[in-house]
Amino acid sequence: MEIGKLKNLGVLDISNNLLSGELPSSLGSCESLEFLHMQGNFFLGHIPSSMKELRGIRDLDLSRNNLSGNIPQFFERLGNLENLNLSFNQFWGAVPTGGVFKNGSVTSVAGNTRLCGGIANLRLPVCMSNESKGGWLSRRMRLIIPLVSGFTLLGLAMVLSFFLLRKKRKESELNTFGNSVLQVSYATLLKATDGFSSANLIGLGAFGSVYKGILAEDSVTVAVKVFNMLHRGASKSFISEYEALRNIRHRNLVKILTACSSIDFSGNDFKALVYEFMDGGSLAEWLHPSSGNEEVTEAPKLLSLVQRLDIAIDVASALDYLHNQCETPIVHCDLKPSNVLLDKELTAHVSDFGLARFLSEPTNNVSINQSSSIGIRGSVGYAAPEYGMGSEVSTYGDVYSFGILLLEMFTGKRPTDHMFSDGLNLHNYVKTTLPERVSQISESLVLQEGTANVTEARSQLSVTAQKIEECLTLIFGIGIACSAESSTNRKDISDAATELHSIRGNLLG
Structure with missing residues (x-):
């Protein structure tokens, strides 16, 4: 509502967002407004009458929303209005014919199926008159009633068939989901x-x-x-x-x-x-708390070495299941920290399968996807390099994303960090520093708090800094092997999961 305080605002463009609710009545207080673009949102309700105060408005676009009601008559009196777009809403009733509505080339009301009247150029149906003669109505009714009856019976038959089919499909879906x-x-x-x-x-x-x-x-x-x-x-x-x-x-x-x-x-x-x-929010919020939503969980955004290792094992296990244990292999295509969700116990759950693909054959080789061969196959920094050259999706692409995710988890650096440019990327950054500089490239939190946090729950045995560095070296090695530039040189995800389990066992003695 505070938009009305902007008395000197001349241009407001909030088009093509996810804004919803009713148009604020305070818009009428923007006395200097000349251009108002609010198209491509989810606004609903009527156009507020206060907008009649926008005397200087020249260009008004409210198209592609859910606005309804009659088109206000006051638009006719806005003398400076040169362009009015009300298309693809839910307006009904008669379209005014004065002011800006006189010119069909500067006024658009397309996509409002319940409008009528207006100038001839709009090609809208004539509005029904209440002054029809009784005889004329009687003759029309004699023609209409049989037609309506016939269409009604046909419509009932189609609706009945539709619901029977829908019920059958729903029962099938319920059987798929289970109880x-x-x-x-x-x-x-x-x-x-x-x-x-x-x-x-x-x-x-x-x-x-x-x-x-x-x-x-x-x-x-x-x-x-x-x-x-x-x-x-x-x-x-x-x-x-x-x-x-x-x-x-x-x-x-x-x-x-x-x-x-x-x-x-x-x-x-x-x-x-x-x-x-998922109460724990996303992994991205834990790895980079300064840019996440701090209110997602009451727990501090702090992950110990073992917690990070457990999450990595969870993600690897999920990919191993998708690639090697499903009847038809599934490629996730968009693995990244924001698509890994954590529950109360910080158990990881891979989410967001909006780009997932089924492989046409149960193989790890590059496979043609029958449903889609063109389009985005991941996010910048996590997508396999061969995808950028037009290769079809494969399980190797997910392995690359997992390798980058693993390196990010234990270095604290995003693959899109500003430091990675001119040929330097997260993979090369880690590869060129192993094994001598593990302590320098590791997330400082892991090393500083490793000795305190990495303990076996039963025996409460502390882990030495040297053992932590040895384990980190092995973890980075897996990340490098998984994110190799050549897809055929990447480690199999099942081997990666097995090795991570072994590292965890050795770490906890």
């Missing part, structure tokens, strides 16, 4: 997240937003991933993630509870996935 599935609707998710409020927003991704929610009936805390259907590829990402997770189970994979594919109250497509809520 633990939660059945939810759009209205249920809306209530659980308090209207998808910003207070419950816990993450933003390439294809949507993640909200914390509480399902009222069972008081179950969940994470709701809502896909931004305006984003190109969001629908495919929804299907990929759902298909990848619905039939697999592993303690180190995030657990999907159900999927919601419906329409919202404005008639727009709505797709969401519902997951178990």
Whole structure:
């Protein structure tokens, strides 16, 4: 609402974001506003009457939202208005014909299916008049009633067939999920997240937003991933993630509870996935707490050497399951710290399968993906170098991402750090310093607190700094082997998991 205090604001462009709610009535107080672009958001409700005070407005774009109601008549009286775009909303009723509406080339109302009237250039249907003659109406009704009856019967048959088919599909999906599935609707998710409020927003991704929610009936805390259907590829990402997770189970994979594919109250497509809520937040928030959300967990953002090693083993185990133990191998394609979630016990769960791919054949070799051969295959710094040259996805790509993740966990440096330029990257940075300078490249936290934190729970035996450095050398060696530039030279993920288990055993004696 504070936007109204900007009396001298001339241009406001907040287009193509994820903004929602009603348009603030205080906009009318922006007396100097000439250009107002709010298109491509999720605004709803009526256009506030206060906007009639925008006497100097020249360019107004409210397209691609969920605004509704009649188009206000006061737009006709805004003499400076040169361009008005109200397309693709939910407006209804008659379109004004005065002022800016006289010129069809500067006014757009396309995509509002319940509008009528306006100038001829808009090609809208004529608004129905209430002054129709009784005889004319009678003749029309004699023609319409049989047609309506026929279409009604046909429509009922189609609806019945649709629901029978839908019920059959849903029963099949329920059998796939098992008895633990939660059945939810759009209205249920809306209530659980308090209207998808910003207070419950816990993450933003390439294809949507993640909200914390509480399902009222069972008081179950969940994470709701809502896909931004305006984003190109969001629908495919929804299907990929759902298909990848619905039939697999592993303690180190995030657990999907159900999927919601419906329409919202404005008639727009709505797709969401519902997951178990992870109290510990993401690994990225622990590795780089200064840039994360400090309120995700009450625990301090501090990971000991053993905790980091346990998380690395969890991630390696999850990849080993996806690559070697599923009936059809699955490639994650976007492994990075923000896609590794931690529960209360700091057990790691690999998440976000929006870019996941099924390999056409059960092999670790580079494989053609039948569903998609072009597109993003990971995030900058974590994506395998061969992907940048057009190679198809393979399990080797995930191994590369895991190697970079492992090096980041124990050096504290992101692969996108400013220090990595002119041919220097995280892989080379670590490789050229082993084994002599392990203490210099290691996360200072690991070495400084290693002796205090790395203890066997039963015997309370402390670990010497020398033993810690030996273990770090081996861990860095695995990270380097996994992130080799050539895919054929990379370590197999099952071998990496086995070696990390061995290192942990040796560390704790």
